[in-house]
Amino acid sequence: MLANPLIATVLILALIAFGEWLSIISRARIPMLLTAMVGFLVLTWTGIFPKDILEKSQFAALGAILIGPAIVHMGTMIPLSLVKTQYKAVLIALGGVVTSGILILLIVPLLFDYPTAVAGVGPVSGGIIALLVTSERLEELGLTSIVVIPALVVAFQGLVGMPLALHFMKKYAGVMQGQIDDGSFVPMAGEAEEDGELPKKKAGPLRSSAVLKLFFVFAGAAVGTMLGMVTPIHYTLWCLLIGILGLKAGIFQSSELQRANSFTIAMLGIIFVVIGTMAGVTPGQVLDNLPAILAILGIGTIGISTGGYVMAKLVKWHPFKGMPVALTALFGFPGDYILCEEVSRSCARNEKEEKLIFNELLAPMIIGGFTTVTVASVVIAGILIKTL
Numbered sequence: 001m002l003a004n005p006l007i008a009t010v011l012i013l014a015l016i017a018f019g020e021w022l023s024i025i026s027r028a029r030i031p032m033l034l035t036a037m038v039g040f041l042v043l044t045w046t047g048i049f050p051k052d053i054l055e056k057s058q059f060a061a062l063g064a065i066l067i068g069p070a071i072v073h074m075g076t077m078i079p080l081s082l083v084k085t086q087y088k089a090v091l092i093a094l095g096g097v098v099t100s101g102i103l104i105l106l107i108v109p110l111l112f113d114y115p116t117a118v119a120g121v122g123p124v125s126g127g128i129i130a131l132l133v134t135s136e137r138l139e140e141l142g143l144t145s146i147v148v149i150p151a152l153v154v155a156f157q158g159l160v161g162m163p164l165a166l167h168f169m170k171k172y173a174g175v176m177q178g179q180i181d182d183g184s185f186v187p188m189a190g191e192a193e194e195d196g197e198l199p200k201k202k203a204g205p206l207r208s209s210a211v212l213k214l215f216f217v218f219a220g221a222a223v224g225t226m227l228g229m230v231t232p233i234h235y236t237l238w239c240l241l242i243g244i245l246g247l248k249a250g251i252f253q254s255s256e257l258q259r260a261n262s263f264t265i266a267m268l269g270i271i272f273v274v275i276g277t278m279a280g281v282t283p284g285q286v287l288d289n290l291p292a293i294l295a296i297l298g299i300g301t302i303g304i305s306t307g308g309y310v311m312a313k314l315v316k317w318h319p320f321k322g323m324p325v326a327l328t329a330l331f332g333f334p335g336d337y338i339l340c341e342e343v344s345r346s347c348a349r350n351e352k353e354e355k356l357i358f359n360e361l362l363a364p365m366i367i368g369g370f371t372t373v374t375v376a377s378v379v380i381a382g383i384l385i386k387t388l
Contacts, residue, residue: 075243
């Protein structure tokens with residue numbers, strides 16, 4: 001019965017829905033993605049879910065296709081004028097991963113060895129690509145005993161990073177509310193402009209067609225994917241850039257997939273993909289490498305948080321706003337977007353405030369996440385793995 005794709009999909013959706021319910025009633029103290037990932041591990045380890053339930057569902061395959069379009073959509077939510085102001089988010093994100101890498105390389109070799117430290121540095125900076133770069137090199141060198149370390153670091157880093165980032169984001173939402181109440185809050189530049197809309201002009205049928213909206217977003221993602229194949233720049237960065245520039249040029253409207261009534265299904269598909277990163281993890285692997293994994297995650301998280309705090313102070317951002325940006329290294333997309341949604345929904349006192357909080361958090365979190373997960377982690381992994 002569980003081999004039926006629909007039944008398998010519903011079971012995993014039930015797990016995600018349970019996580020969403022927990023997030024709502026706990027006022028985002030328990031992130032939905034955290035519940036879904038831990039629940040999936042427990043249910044597969046205990047045999048309640050078959051190990052290949054994601055393959056039987058086939059929904060994760062759809063989710064893999066939807067990553068590019070979802071990132072183009074993210075770009076349409078970030079006006080170009082706002083991107084120009086986000087150099088501080090980039091500096092904070094880089095400060096976090098550099099501090100983390102230095103601490104891991106200094107401390108972990110004293111506890112284990114240098115290859116173990118290198119196996120964890122790139123992946124703890126965020127990203128599946130860094131994991132692949134590191135794992136391939138370890139296999140080439142015959143270091144098979146530690147190949148599982150980068151995979152487990154990537155699998156578990158979100159379980160550490162998301163609750164911590166959520167805590168700081170909720171603290172910053174409280175700071176924002178205090179500023180809103182006393183009239184001192186100033187939204188980030190670009191929030192109220194360049195939204196890709198012409199509010200006084202009714203959209204024609206070609207602009208309002210949901211099918212055409214979907215086509216343009218998917219076409220943009222396809223172009224980004226092709227550019228990723230022929231350039232050294234990862235396709236997700238191209239997709240983000242295409243969304244931002246397409247909004248500016250009027251090709252896309254703001255929040256394009258939401259206008260096409262398609263964003264929720266896209267996010268669900270991507271969550272299936274994220275949960276799938278835990279599919280190959282066994283209890284034995286966790287236990288055998290637990291000391292090294294805990295050391296790398298603990299030292300890495302302290303380094304990222306410390307680097308984010310120091311850089312936030314240097315660029316004159318509130319630490320509660322800057323530290324979550326650095327911590328995106330531990331979870332990236334779609335966790336950064338989901339946390340922004342959960343915090344704005346749970347902390348806001350009205351719809352206007354919810355939008356203000358969401359817009360204030362989204363751009364730095366998304367840009368910080370792409371800086372760490374897509375760029376910095378790959379560069380760090382690529383450089384350090386050559387030292388083995």
